[in-house]
Amino acid sequence: MLARPLNPPTQSQGKLELLEFRLAQESYALETRFVREVSIFKELTPLPCCPPFVLGIVNVRGRILPVIDLKKFFDLPEKGLADLHHIILVGGNDLEMGILADIIVGVRSIPATDLQSSLPTLTGVRSDYLKGVTAGRLVVLDLARILADPKIIVHEEVET
Amino acid sequence: MKWNVGMKIGTGFGLALAILAIIGVVAYQSIAKLTDTADWVAHSHQVMETLESVLSTMNDAETGQRGYLLTGEDDYLAPYTAAQRAIDGQVKTLRELTQDNPSQQRRLDVLEPLISGKDGKFAELLETIDLRKDKTKGFEAALAVIRTNKGKNTMDDIRKVIDEMKNEETTLLKKRSDEATATARNASLTIIAGTLVALVVMALAGFVITRNIANPLREITATADRMASGDLSVAVTTDHREDEVGVLARTFSRMASSLREMAEVAGKIAGGDLRTTVKPQSSNDLLGNAFARMTENLREQTRQLVEGANVLGSSASEIVASTTQLASSASESAAAVSETTTTVEEVRQTAQAASQKAKAVADNAQKAAQISQSGRKSTDEVVAGTGRIRQQMEAIAASMVRLSEQSQTIGQIVATVEDLASQSNLLAVNAAIEAAKAGEHGKGFGVVAQEVKSLAEQSRQATNQVRTILSDIQKATGAAVLATEQGSKAVEAGAKQTEAAGESIQTLAGSVTEAAQAATQIAASSQQQLVGVDQVAGAMENIKQASTQNVASAKQLEVAARNLSELGQRLKQIIQHYKI
Numbered sequence: 001m002l003a004r005p006l007n008p009p010t011q012s013q014g015k016l017e018l019l020e021f022r023l024a025q026e027s028y029a030l031e032t033r034f035v036r037e038v039s040i041f042k043e044l045t046p047l048p049c050c051p052p053f054v055l056g057i058v059n060v061r062g063r064i065l066p067v068i069d070l071k072k073f074f075d076l077p078e079k080g081l082a083d084l085h086h087i088i089l090v091g092g093n094d095l096e097m098g099i100l101a102d103i104i105v106g107v108r109s110i111p112a113t114d115l116q117s118s119l120p121t122l123t124g125v126r127s128d129y130l131k132g133v134t135a136g137r138l139v140v141l142d143l144a145r146i147l148a149d150p151k152i153i154v155h156e157e158v159e160t
Numbered sequence: 161m162k163w164n165v166g167m168k169i170g171t172g173f174g175l176a177l178a179i180l181a182i183i184g185v186v187a188y189q190s191i192a193k194l195t196d197t198a199d200w201v202a203h204s205h206q207v208m209e210t211l212e213s214v215l216s217t218m219n220d221a222e223t224g225q226r227g228y229l230l231t232g233e234d235d236y237l238a239p240y241t242a243a244q245r246a247i248d249g250q251v252k253t254l255r256e257l258t259q260d261n262p263s264q265q266r267r268l269d270v271l272e273p274l275i276s277g278k279d280g281k282f283a284e285l286l287e288t289i290d291l292r293k294d295k296t297k298g299f300e301a302a303l304a305v306i307r308t309n310k311g312k313n314t315m316d317d318i319r320k321v322i323d324e325m326k327n328e329e330t331t332l333l334k335k336r337s338d339e340a341t342a343t344a345r346n347a348s349l350t351i352i353a354g355t356l357v358a359l360v361v362m363a364l365a366g367f368v369i370t371r372n373i374a375n376p377l378r379e380i381t382a383t384a385d386r387m388a389s390g391d392l393s394v395a396v397t398t399d400h401r402e403d404e405v406g407v408l409a410r411t412f413s414r415m416a417s418s419l420r421e422m423a424e425v426a427g428k429i430a431g432g433d434l435r436t437t438v439k440p441q442s443s444n445d446l447l448g449n450a451f452a453r454m455t456e457n458l459r460e461q462t463r464q465l466v467e468g469a470n471v472l473g474s475s476a477s478e479i480v481a482s483t484t485q486l487a488s489s490a491s492e493s494a495a496a497v498s499e500t501t502t503t504v505e506e507v508r509q510t511a512q513a514a515s516q517k518a519k520a521v522a523d524n525a526q527k528a529a530q531i532s533q534s535g536r537k538s539t540d541e542v543v544a545g546t547g548r549i550r551q552q553m554e555a556i557a558a559s560m561v562r563l564s565e566q567s568q569t570i571g572q573i574v575a576t577v578e579d580l581a582s583q584s585n586l587l588a589v590n591a592a593i594e595a596a597k598a599g600e601h602g603k604g605f606g607v608v609a610q611e612v613k614s615l616a617e618q619s620r621q622a623t624n625q626v627r628t629i630l631s632d633i634q635k636a637t638g639a640a641v642l643a644t645e646q647g648s649k650a651v652e653a654g655a656k657q658t659e660a661a662g663e664s665i666q667t668l669a670g671s672v673t674e675a676a677q678a679a680t681q682i683a684a685s686s687q688q689q690l691v692g693v694d695q696v697a698g699a700m701e702n703i704k705q706a707s708t709q710n711v712a713s714a715k716q717l718e719v720a721a722r723n724l725s726e727l728g729q730r731l732k733q734i735i736q737h738y739k740i
Contacts, residue, residue, distance in 0.1 A: 017596040019589065034594045036588050086586070104585065106613055107592035107606075 003095075015109045018140060021088065021101035026070050027138050028101075029107060029108075031131075034143040038104050041067070041085035051151070058098055060089060067098040074129075092147050126150045164403045165373050172365025176358055183354030197340035203257065204333040207264075210254045211322050211329075217250060218281060218318060222311075225285045229292050229302050237289070239453025244282065249274060261332075264325060271321045274314055281318060284311040376405045380412055392420045422451055432737045434459045462738045469731045476725035483721040487714035494707040501700040504693070511693040512688070518679070520687035525676035532669035546655040548555045549596035553651050556642040564637045567630060574626045588613030594690035 011028060018029040019038070044067060046056040046102040053072035057064050067087060070076075115132035129149075131142035224240025242368050251272060251484030258264035276282050292298040305311075383394050394416060400406065419442055428436050438455055588609045595606030 019593065030594045035593050037593070038589050040583065040586065104589050106589055107596060107598075107609075108583075 003030055014112050016026070016112050016115065017107065017109045018138070019088065019107055020105035020138060021086070022103040022105060023101055024076050026138065027105070027136075028070075028144050029134075029138050029140045030090065030099075031140070032107060034092050034147075036089040036096065038086060038088050038145055040100075041087035041098070041100060055100070058087065060087075060098070062155050063096070065089065065098050065101060069100050071100075071142075073151075090147070092144060095147050097147075110138075115140060168372060169369055172362070172369055175365060176362045179354060179358035179361055183351055183358065186350040186354065187347055190343055193343040194340055197336050197343065199332060200336045201340070204329045204336065205470045207254070207257050207329050208326055210250060210257060211325055214247070214250050214254065214275075215319065215322050217247050218275070218315065220287055221247070221282065221410040222315065225289055228289060229299065229306075232292060232295065232299065240285065240289070247282070251275065261328075261358070264328060267321055267325050267328075271318065271325075274318050274321065279310075279314070281311065284314060291691065365717050366456065373405060376401075376409065380409055382406075383412060387416060387419070392416060392423055418448070422447060425451060425455070429455060429458065433739050434462060435739060459740055462735065462740055466732075466735050466738075466740075469504075469728065469735050473725070473728035473732055476721065476728040479721045480718070480725050483714065483718040487711070487718045490707070490711045490714040494704075494711050497700070497704050497707040501697070501704050504697045504700045508690070508693045508697045511690045515683070515686040515690045518683040522676070522683040524680040525672070525679035529669070529673045532672040534667065535665050536662070536669050539658065539665045543655065543658050543662055546651060546658045550648065550651045550655060553644060553648045557641070557648055560637060560641045560644050564634070564641060567637055570630055571627070571634070574623050574630060578623040578627070580621060581616045581623055584616035584619065585613055588616055 019032050019035050020027060020029045022028070033063065037060070041058070044056045044058055047054065047066075050056075053069050054068045055069050057066055085098040086101045086104050087103055088104070089098055091097075114134050116134070129142050129146050131138055131140040220239040221243035224237055224243065227236030228234070228240070230236075251268075255265070255268055260270065274280055284305070288302040291301040291305060294301070379397070386394050399410070401409070422438070425436050425438050428586075434455060436455065438448055438451040440452055443449075458596075591609030591612065592606050595602035595609055598605065
């Protein structure tokens with residue numbers, strides 16, 4: 001870890017700054033440019049009349065944000081209780097929300113070339129929101145597409 | 161006519177009796193006459209005595225009169241008054257005595273007036289006495305009367321008459337004496353002659369009777385004497401006399417022959433021949449009957465004797481066999497008794513050993529009782545120790561509980577630290593995100609954030625290690641708590657068991673004490689037993705000696721039985737001589 005800062009980062013254009021986290025025993029990553037903050041997930045207020053992937057709302061520093069469970073969003077199977085729940089506050093296109101994560105691993109930057117665009121094993125819903133997969137089986141999610149997803153929009157309408 | 165002995169003796173004695181009767185009659189007559197004569201002599205003497213007394217009375221009367229006349233005192237009149245009273249009775253007696261003699265009666269007729277008649281002596285005496293009663297002139301008057309000699313004449317007359325009467329009686333007395341003498345002489349003559357005649361007659365009769373009866377009887381007596389001395393070969397001469405002597409001789413002859421017969425039979429019996437039968441002479445024949453019964457009984461008894469001898473012989477043989485067996489049995493029993501004595505000796509030694517062992521056991525039991533007492537004390541100490549252990553265990557349990565609580569607290573702290581580490585990590589991530597957003601300017605900050613993240617990671621790992629260790633500690637603590645609880649329970653159970661053990665040991669101590677007492681008693685009993693066995697041993701020794709004597713006795717008995725058997729055999733041989 002300490003050696004890492006010694007290696008000077010490569011060109012920023014050719015690099016991706018990623019926030020790595022674990023969810024359902026799998027490693028996922030998000031681009032840090034969408035991430036506002038990570039924090040401990042607590043004080044959830046359940047919200048009725050919502051799709052199953054919307055767990056409820058939380059109060060983070062005075063802002064009321066919806067919380068989405070990607071496992072349900074991606075139709076992943078429930079594999080017992082997670083260890084600790086963290087919440088990743090993401091934002092873009094005037095939309096802010098919280099994404100649940102089991103463990104926040106940390107921030108890392110990888111060369112853009114390392115990212116393989118598709119993976120044949122990833123099928124179904126998840127493939128629509130994938131930006132790519134690294135050689136280390138790190139699934140990089142395309143948050144822009146998630147945020148632009150109409151299911152989330154619908155939620156907004158319902159919410160109003 | 162047949163003269164038997166009775167008639168002969170009767171005739172002889174009759175003759176003698178007749179002569180004796182005649183003598184008796186003569187003697188009686190003579191004695192009667194003598195008696196009569198003696199009576200008359202006595203009568204004469206009595207008459208003479210009475211005459212004497214009349215004269216004496218008259219003299220008394222005169223004496224009294226004279227005394228009175230002389231003195232005039234009445235005391236001198238006593239002979240007179242006595243004579244006056246007696247004289248009438250005397251005269252009357254004289255008259256009665258001489259009633260058979262008329263001459264004497266006539267003289268009495270003369271005498272009586274002279275004494276008590278009107279001019280009698282007593283009248284004269286009375287007159288003078290009456291005169292003398294006049295005190296003054298009486299004496300003279302009386303003297304005058306006396307001087308008339310009237311009284312003296314009267315008195316002389318009286319004396320004369322009395323002398324006549326005396327002479328008469330004396331004559332009579334002489335006559336009667338002569339008669340008596342003659343009668344006595346006749347009687348003597350008659351008795352002497354009669355006695356002589358009787359003697360002659362009786363001598364004759366005795367001679368005849370002796371010759372006729374006594375001689376044959378003497379012969380028979382001699383024969384009987386010889387028979388009495390056992391000589392039965394005598395012959396009695398029977399001269400066909402018809403009187404009792406002849407009968408006696410014949411009877412004697414028969415008796416002798418009968419006795420000879422008996423003797424013959426007895427001789428045969430003595431010789432062992434019991435086949436003869438004896439015919440009794442009559443049903444009253446005691447000897448014959450007795451002989452018959454005797455032979456019968458002898459036959460029977462001899463038969464029984466033979467049987468008895470046979471039985472005796474066989475019994476003696478059996479006794480010999482039995483005594484032989486007895487002797488051998490006695491020997492065997494002596495041997496057995498000897499073995500028993502040895503065994504008893506062994507038993508005695510065993511009992512001695514047992515007694516010593518029992519003493520040792522009693523000592524050991526005493527020691528065991530002491531040990532059990534100390535065991536009881538130890539148990540009490542163990543109970544106390546267990547109590548202390550329980551307290552310690554409780555303290556340990558409390559400590560463990562505190563330790564558990566503190567480890568929980570540590571867990572909380574660790575959780576807090578972990579939380580802090582996690583938040584630090586998040587902060588580091590957020591810082592990195594911000595640094596990334598800052599682009600090139602934020603690179604240094606990103607390094608710092610990376611470092612912070614690294615520290616957070618280290619903290620997390622450290623807390624993980626701490627948690628692991630804490631988990632181990634908690635596990636260990638839990639196990640220790642469990643172990644402590646189990647230990648407490650075990651100690652509790654141990655305490656209970658110790659108490660139970662204490663009670664058991666107490667009971668055991670009581671039992672051991674009882675056992676010690678019992679062992680002491682056993683030792684005492686064993687000692688007594690030893691004494692008893694000693695006595696038994698002594699008794700067995702005595703029995704042994706007695707058994708030895710028994711053996712000797714049995715041998716003697718065997719010898720005696722053999723002698724008895726021989727005796728039986730001899731008896732049998734003797735009895736075989738008898739012919740039944």
